[in-house]
Amino acid sequence: MEKLRVGVIGLSGRGYGQMKNIILPRDNVEVTAVCDLYEDRNERAAATVEEKSGKRPFVTTDYRELCSRSDVDVVVIASAWEGHIDQAICAMENKKYCAMEVGGAYSLHDCFRLVDTYEHTGMQCMMLENCCFGRRELMVLNMVRQGLFGSIVHCAGGYLHDLRGEITFGEEKRHYRLRNYMNRNCENYPTHELGPIAKVLNINRGNRMVSLTSTASCSRGLHEFIRGREDANKDLLNHQFVQGDIVNTVIKCAHGETIELTLDTTLPRYYSRGFTVRGTKGMYNEINDSIYIDGMHNEFHEKWKQQWGNASEFAEKYEHPIWDKFIHDGVRGGHGGIDWLEYDAFFGAIERGIDPPIDTYDTAAWMAITPLSEESISIGSAPVAIPDFTHGQWTHRAPEVEWDMAIL
Amino acid sequence: MEKLRVGVIGLSGRGYGQMKNIILPRDNVEVTAVCDLYEDRNERAAATVEEKSGKRPFVTTDYRELCSRSDVDVVVIASAWEGHIDQAICAMENKKYCAMEVGGAYSLHDCFRLVDTYEHTGMQCMMLENCCFGRRELMVLNMVRQGLFGSIVHCAGGYLHDLRGEITFGEEKRHYRLRNYMNRNCENYPTHELGPIAKVLNINRGNRMVSLTSTASCSRGLHEFIRGREDANKDLLNHQFVQGDIVNTVIKCAHGETIELTLDTTLPRYYSRGFTVRGTKGMYNEINDSIYIDGMHNEFHEKWKQQWGNASEFAEKYEHPIWDKFIHDGVRGGHGGIDWLEYDAFFGAIERGIDPPIDTYDTAAWMAITPLSEESISIGSAPVAIPDFTHGQWTHRAPEVEWDMAIL
Numbered sequence: 001m002e003k004l005r006v007g008v009i010g011l012s013g014r015g016y017g018q019m020k021n022i023i024l025p026r027d028n029v030e031v032t033a034v035c036d037l038y039e040d041r042n043e044r045a046a047a048t049v050e051e052k053s054g055k056r057p058f059v060t061t062d063y064r065e066l067c068s069r070s071d072v073d074v075v076v077i078a079s080a081w082e083g084h085i086d087q088a089i090c091a092m093e094n095k096k097y098c099a100m101e102v103g104g105a106y107s108l109h110d111c112f113r114l115v116d117t118y119e120h121t122g123m124q125c126m127m128l129e130n131c132c133f134g135r136r137e138l139m140v141l142n143m144v145r146q147g148l149f150g151s152i153v154h155c156a157g158g159y160l161h162d163l164r165g166e167i168t169f170g171e172e173k174r175h176y177r178l179r180n181y182m183n184r185n186c187e188n189y190p191t192h193e194l195g196p197i198a199k200v201l202n203i204n205r206g207n208r209m210v211s212l213t214s215t216a217s218c219s220r221g222l223h224e225f226i227r228g229r230e231d232a233n234k235d236l237l238n239h240q241f242v243q244g245d246i247v248n249t250v251i252k253c254a255h256g257e258t259i260e261l262t263l264d265t266t267l268p269r270y271y272s273r274g275f276t277v278r279g280t281k282g283m284y285n286e287i288n289d290s291i292y293i294d295g296m297h298n299e300f301h302e303k304w305k306q307q308w309g310n311a312s313e314f315a316e317k318y319e320h321p322i323w324d325k326f327i328h329d330g331v332r333g334g335h336g337g338i339d340w341l342e343y344d345a346f347f348g349a350i351e352r353g354i355d356p357p358i359d360t361y362d363t364a365a366w367m368a369i370t371p372l373s374e375e376s377i378s379i380g381s382a383p384v385a386i387p388d389f390t391h392g393q394w395t396h397r398a399p400e401v402e403w404d405m406a407i408l
Numbered sequence: 409m410e411k412l413r414v415g416v417i418g419l420s421g422r423g424y425g426q427m428k429n430i431i432l433p434r435d436n437v438e439v440t441a442v443c444d445l446y447e448d449r450n451e452r453a454a455a456t457v458e459e460k461s462g463k464r465p466f467v468t469t470d471y472r473e474l475c476s477r478s479d480v481d482v483v484v485i486a487s488a489w490e491g492h493i494d495q496a497i498c499a500m501e502n503k504k505y506c507a508m509e510v511g512g513a514y515s516l517h518d519c520f521r522l523v524d525t526y527e528h529t530g531m532q533c534m535m536l537e538n539c540c541f542g543r544r545e546l547m548v549l550n551m552v553r554q555g556l557f558g559s560i561v562h563c564a565g566g567y568l569h570d571l572r573g574e575i576t577f578g579e580e581k582r583h584y585r586l587r588n589y590m591n592r593n594c595e596n597y598p599t600h601e602l603g604p605i606a607k608v609l610n611i612n613r614g615n616r617m618v619s620l621t622s623t624a625s626c627s628r629g630l631h632e633f634i635r636g637r638e639d640a641n642k643d644l645l646n647h648q649f650v651q652g653d654i655v656n657t658v659i660k661c662a663h664g665e666t667i668e669l670t671l672d673t674t675l676p677r678y679y680s681r682g683f684t685v686r687g688t689k690g691m692y693n694e695i696n697d698s699i700y701i702d703g704m705h706n707e708f709h710e711k712w713k714q715q716w717g718n719a720s721e722f723a724e725k726y727e728h729p730i731w732d733k734f735i736h737d738g739v740r741g742g743h744g745g746i747d748w749l750e751y752d753a754f755f756g757a758i759e760r761g762i763d764p765p766i767d768t769y770d771t772a773a774w775m776a777i778t779p780l781s782e783e784s785i786s787i788g789s790a791p792v793a794i795p796d797f798t799h800g801q802w803t804h805r806a807p808e809v810e811w812d813m814a815i816l
Contacts, residue, residue: 151628216666225688244666245562248656256625256626258623267686268689268690269686269691278653278654279675280633281676282676283676287693381621
């Protein structure tokens with residue numbers, strides 16, 4: 001089989017790192033084109049590709065050039081959030097396989113444009129939501145499917161990551177997050193737990209998200225952080241950041257299930273994704289890595305301040321086959337291995353000629369939460385409706401029992 | 409000093425237990441009257457009082473009789489939720505000191521009636537929110553006041569307690585919770601963490617709650633629980649419970665702080681109150697009993713799935729004086745001691761001639777969250793305004809630096 005020829009758009013920290021550590025090491029893949037607005041990033045990327053493969057890739061600052069090249073089969077988008085959908089549409093219209101890094105949309109219209117493009121080109125756009133491949137996320141999904149948690153009623157999670165340094169000083173002060181935190185107030189990064197939650201709740205496959213309310217706290221964290229740093233950018237000191245420190249979004253699904261998402265990135269904290277699954281037979285909670293099953297743990301239910309951490313006891317029986325194999329073969333790649341797995345899934349689906357495990361309807365629905373939360377926050381946390389991107393297909397598309405198994 | 413003479417309204421499990429274990433053992437207090445709708449509960453209570461004190465208390469099924477007695481100084485209300493406010497008003501109009509067990513209101517109007525009664529009689533109504541006296545809650549409050557968490561931006565918590573058995577089978581099938589879960593959909597029990605949170609955020613003393621949205625999940629837990637029980641009440645099997653399994657309520661405060669409350673009582677789970685405090689300098693999270701302070705724990709912030717449990721390391725320096733003394737004197741009473749402490753506070757305030765640490769404005773504001781959440785849920789999670797019960801006094805009443813210290 002011929003190698004898949006990949007063009008990468010966006011060669012900052014994330015894009016460059018993924019290209020170097022996750023894409024280039026694969027024997028079935030080669031990087032034939034790179035694109036970034038900054039020449040220095042392009043050169044660094046091109047040099048790395050040449051060092052690995054012996055061949056210098058095509059270099060451009062114009063993503064449309066990269067998307068239209070005949071020596072590119074696959075386009076990977078790791079640029080700033082604002083460009084994601086336009087770049088994906090361009091790739092798809094050029095009949096390229098397409099994967100897009102994590103981010104939210106800026107309007108519902110853009111989400112619909114993405115779906116329209118998939119429907120008239122037949123080319124999918126997979127969001128590279130690596131957390132869908134998390135070890136615990138997949139184990140819990142496995143347990144959900146085997147009925148251990150019963151009927152799922154509520155899930156929660158969030159992006160709970162102290163980004164104060166990255167936002168204000170990261171990427172040599174060119175980080176695109178900064179302009180978003182300065183000007184917008186929304187759930188700007190919903191997919192890290194929404195992705196795994198959407199898979200648990202069969203969103204777009206028997207279920208869908210119907211409405212949401214979103215509430216942002218005041219914004220104090222970045223200002224105090226900058227004020228306390230001697231090396232702070234003095235301009236930033238006088239800026240009123242619009243983005244609230246904590247954003248709580250509550251989503252209602254078609255069958256009454258609810259999802260609670262939290263954005264928590266500008267106050268000091270330990271990292272977590274807070275993945276929580278609540279069902280009629282049991283629960284999982286990532287914050288204390290605990291599982292509670294009705295009939296198994298009831299004697300502990302009154303124990304106050306119980307420190308659980310018992311999830312690992314379930315791994316032997318319920319570890320997802322993807323992770324069994326990964327551990328056996330040797331875990332590799334960033335973020336504890338999930339970056340490697342998501343590209344296994346993306347490239348694997350292309351090679352097998354099947355839809356990716358995160359398809360365009362998923363990508364659009366998850367990205368839509370950002371502009372919808374922005375709307376709700378701007379109108380006093382009023383509820384807003386979440387559209388159906390699937391033209392009603394969600395009512396009869398089968399739950400993905402096998403999406404993750406298909407790519408093993 | 410003469411003994412305080414207490415009348416207790418409501419002698420079911422909670423009321424009887426508190427009377428026997430928390431009130432009767434005190435030398436400065438005696439129980440002179442008991443009241444319950446059920447004769448058997450009255451008799452059990454009267455017998456217990458007589459056994460302890462040698463004197464049989466006055467017994468009645470009519471709370472108005474109890475409230476008007478000249479040999480009653482203090483009225484403690486532990487009856488079903490629906491009667492709390494009417495009973496409190498009756499006690500206060502009879503110039504009795506008044507304490508009321510935990511519960512939510514059924515209308516905003518009732519909350520205003522309670523406040524009006526306080527203002528024209530001068531008699532306070534203290535909600536017996538025992539969680540305000542929790543060991544960790546008080547330690548964290550102590551740390552907040554000493555500035556360790558910086559400016560507080562967001563708090564979270566909830567009543568996270570599997571009550572399926574209690575609701576359907578408890579109290580010989582007379583538990584008042586059942587009729588509430590059958591008929592209403594709301595945040596029916598907000599105060600266990602709202603109380604401590606309100607103290608952290610100085611609600612009614614420099615701050616206030618301004619608006620909220622509330623969202624309820626579908627209701628599945630009770631039905632599945634009953635279906636799976638051979639001894640289930642067959643009538644209940646056919647009943648559609650109205651109360652959603654998980655209710656998420658997000659409250660906005662006057663200075664932009666937000667509060668996230670969760671009601672989670674009809675699905676299997678371990679007990680927790682999820683007390684969370686997020687500030688510009690640090691955080692506390694009860695679910696994994698962890699404290700994270702900027703400058704102290706930053707090397708750990710990228711550690712995934714970090715199991716913390718380090719809060720006890722801070723106890724030596726920051727344990728609240730109330731708990732230092734309690735541990736020294738010997739922790740006693742139910743719920744790990746917080747029941748004992750709340751009555752220390754209630755009776756102590758009366759003896760010192762000062763306002764109770766939870767005053768009528770607090771009681772009204774916290775209870776109001778229930779009908780307001782009911783409203784929001786009934787209109788699709790639309791935001792609803794939270795009224796000011798203090799006629800604007802909240803803007804100049806000083807934060808309670810000393811409320812808890814005053815009762816030591």
